[in-house]
Amino acid sequence: MIQSKEDFNKEIKAHTGVLFYFATTSCSVGEALEPKVRALLKENFPKLMFRFIDMNQAPELSAAHQVFVEPTILLYIEGKEYLRKSRHIGLSELDMAISRIYDLAFK
Template sequence: MNKTKTITSLEELDKILKSETAVLLYFNTISCNVGESLEPKVKNLIDVNFPKINFYNIDLNFSPKIAAKYNAFVEPTILIFFDGKETIRKSRNISIYELHKTIDRLYQLIFE
């Protein structure tokens, strides 16, 4: 299981999106119980089923510029990028099953 990486600046995020094929951004705050309980489930889903997607955490309290640029004001929000383009966006009430189905379709197209 990979350690969760945290992004704190737009410059860092821009570099990641330019250099990595598949990126999941998990927007959350430590005060959001839903986000806190969902994060390990999403992380496990990615680690087990989609190992080529890199998981990054963004705390909305510490990275308001990133939240503003990507319109991620609701917690939790998940953005998935393939080849630097936002491809999947899920917010608030997120079903792991639905997320799995949505990612799987695109993941197969890109990596299989």
């Protein structure tokens, strides 16, 4: 489980692409969207890692990355943030946004 800046940075260094999903287990929107985002990555973007960050367990990490609403998605490629989506996240919009970045990074 990712709970610190050190954990976060290790994930970024260990993988070319990481999608961080910030939410809490008490957020019904975040809970409903999480399996859909996981499935989207598995089906369309298999080279991206999915990492869940519980904002209640890692409030300092959330604040350090200016994540104050849930759910929030941050996509990092080669250590750099390329995508940030919060609250009302449409899967088709997310798919298109990731696709542009993914194609450049992995193909």
